[in-house]
Amino acid sequence: MTSTDAAERRAPQDRAQVHAPELEPWEVFRQEKDGDPMRHGGSVMAPDAELAVHYARELFGRRQESVRLWVVRRADVLDLDDPDLLQPPLDRSFKKPGGYVMRDKLAAARAQSGQAKPKARQG
Amino acid sequence: MTMTTLRPAIVAGLTDLIGTMADDEFVIGFSDSEWTGIAPLLEEDVAMSSLAQDELGHAAALYGLLADLTGSDADALAYDREPGAYRHARLLDHGRGDWAMTIARRYLYETADAVRLEALVDGSWAPLAELCRKLVREERYHLMHVGSWFGRLADTPGEPRDRLETALAVLAPDAGTVFTPLDGETGLIDAGILAASMSELETRWRSVIGPTFARHGLAIPPRTDRPARGRTDHGAPFDWLWGEFNTVRRSDPGAIW
Numbered sequence: 001m002t003s004t005d006a007a008e009r010r011a012p013q014d015r016a017q018v019h020a021p022e023l024e025p026w027e028v029f030r031q032e033k034d035g036d037p038m039r040h041g042g043s044v045m046a047p048d049a050e051l052a053v054h055y056a057r058e059l060f061g062r063r064q065e066s067v068r069l070w071v072v073r074r075a076d077v078l079d080l081d082d083p084d085l086l087q088p089p090l091d092r093s094f095k096k097p098g099g100y101v102m103r104d105k106l107a108a109a110r111a112q113s114g115q116a117k118p119k120a121r122q123g
Numbered sequence: 124m125t126m127t128t129l130r131p132a133i134v135a136g137l138t139d140l141i142g143t144m145a146d147d148e149f150v151i152g153f154s155d156s157e158w159t160g161i162a163p164l165l166e167e168d169v170a171m172s173s174l175a176q177d178e179l180g181h182a183a184a185l186y187g188l189l190a191d192l193t194g195s196d197a198d199a200l201a202y203d204r205e206p207g208a209y210r211h212a213r214l215l216d217h218g219r220g221d222w223a224m225t226i227a228r229r230y231l232y233e234t235a236d237a238v239r240l241e242a243l244v245d246g247s248w249a250p251l252a253e254l255c256r257k258l259v260r261e262e263r264y265h266l267m268h269v270g271s272w273f274g275r276l277a278d279t280p281g282e283p284r285d286r287l288e289t290a291l292a293v294l295a296p297d298a299g300t301v302f303t304p305l306d307g308e309t310g311l312i313d314a315g316i317l318a319a320s321m322s323e324l325e326t327r328w329r330s331v332i333g334p335t336f337a338r339h340g341l342a343i344p345p346r347t348d349r350p351a352r353g354r355t356d357h358g359a360p361f362d363w364l365w366g367e368f369n370t371v372r373r374s375d376p377g378a379i380w
Contacts, residue, residue, distance in 0.1 A: 045166060046166060051167075054170060057264070058169050059166065
């Protein structure tokens with residue numbers, strides 16, 4: 001088939017219906033070495049998953065800086081940034097692992113029971 | 124087989140084979156580097172520049188092997204020849220062209236190069252077989268990348284498809300020139316270095332690309348009608364490219380960069 005044949009087969013209005021594919025952002029996560037967590041590396045713009053993977057490979061792997069990549073369409077990421085859900089106004093420090101300050105309570109308990117504070121273990 | 128035990132006829136055959144492979148990679152690498160800064164989108168710019176660098180890396184490795192084999196210098200082999208002394212395939216002599224031309228050329232070249240490498244990876248001369256096994260691993264990604272683009276241009280009616288067909292029509296007479304017969308190939312086959320003749324490799328290549336062309340309704344390029352000229356008579360586009368890739372080298376001959 002020659003290009004002239006191809007051009008003649010299509011009506012002019014078909015031509016107008018051809019749109020350049022929309023680019024959209026894809027998020028790229030990379031693992032630097034085996035056993036490391038996947039960390040967000042950045043993003044690439046691509047029209048589809050196939051090219052997104054190619055571009056992720058080139059932008060985050062061409063210098064052998066990654067052993068694994070995850071490529072995720074940004075539109076598929078569940079985005080949660082509601083302050084009522086993430087930053088409620090009341091104090092929530094008691095939910096943190098280090099939330100309670102135990103020193104005063106421990107001292108009071110020891111005084112009540114007459115126990116001395118245990119010495120730091122040797123060695 | 125080590126370098127010291129190679130018969131002179133085998134050395135001549137290897138020089139021919141490795142020299143043509145190196146020139147192919149060198150010229151397509153420099154051609155594709157012409158997209159740096161002007162590719163269709165930023166990500167593709169990085170990708171194509173990186174692919175072009177890969178090809179130049181392959182050329183460097185092949186020229187290095189050739190330099191070891193012939194007691195010469197890889198940079199001198201790459202840069203210090205007149206345009207007429209380069210032995211790359213005429214497929215690579217059409218100038219950068221538009222994006223469709225680049226993709227059409229890369230598709231024809233990468234698929235041909237893959238068939239050629241496959242015929243070398245189990246060869247009896249270890250230095251070349253080992254290098255080719257490494258090249259195959261990188262070329263796998265190159266095939267994926269160019270296959271993606273070839274398919275999307277072929278399947279998108281209108282300008283993308285039209286431009287791809289035009290590019291393929293321009294390249295068609297030179298499409299199979301990667302498989303231009305080499306003077307010493309019979310000796311290389313007898314020595315177990317090369318698995319099959321260039322003519323047989325071209326037949327294999329056609330059976331590889333045939334189904335893809337058929338699926339996209341594209342005409343398979345004919346066999347070249349002047350096989351003896353497959354790696355000569357490079358023409359004006361290569362003269363220009365030669366001037367470009369030699370600019371720095373010739374600016375201060377003999378300098379160590």
